[in-house]
Amino acid sequence: MVAASFIDFFWSILIIYFIFIYFMMLFHVIGDIFRRDDASGGKKALWLIFVLVAPLLGLLIYMISQGDGMAQRNVKQAQRSQDAFDDYVRTTAGSGGAAAEIEKGKGLLDSGAISQSEFDAIKAKALSS
DSSP states (O other), rough: HHHHHHHHHHHHHHHHHHHHHHHHHHHHHHHHHOOOSSSOOOOOOHHHHHHHHHHHHHHHHHHHHHHHHHHHHHHHHHHHHHHHHHHHHHHHTTOOHHHHHHHHHHHHHEEEEOOOHHHHHHHHHHHHO
């Protein structure tokens, strides 16, 4: 009796796991269908209808036939996201902090472009912020 209930429980967990995997694949494939820029609207609509009418077969055929393209589109999307993040970091990072400001001021002082009192003002401002 205990073994039968454990087997039923295990079987239920396994079914829930595969249903979860199925829906993850379905959402990923539908997202990829809409993200494609190499396919026309009609071709996208046909793929979408095929995936929704014959779900398991449609998913398997799409994943097999378009798997390489999906991987390339995912890599491009990740690269675009990384480039956008890098650009954001570059624009918001500023000049490098107090040490960089003091170093620039020291370079100006050494070249004679500013006086010692101006350098002290730059240093105080950099250290206060």
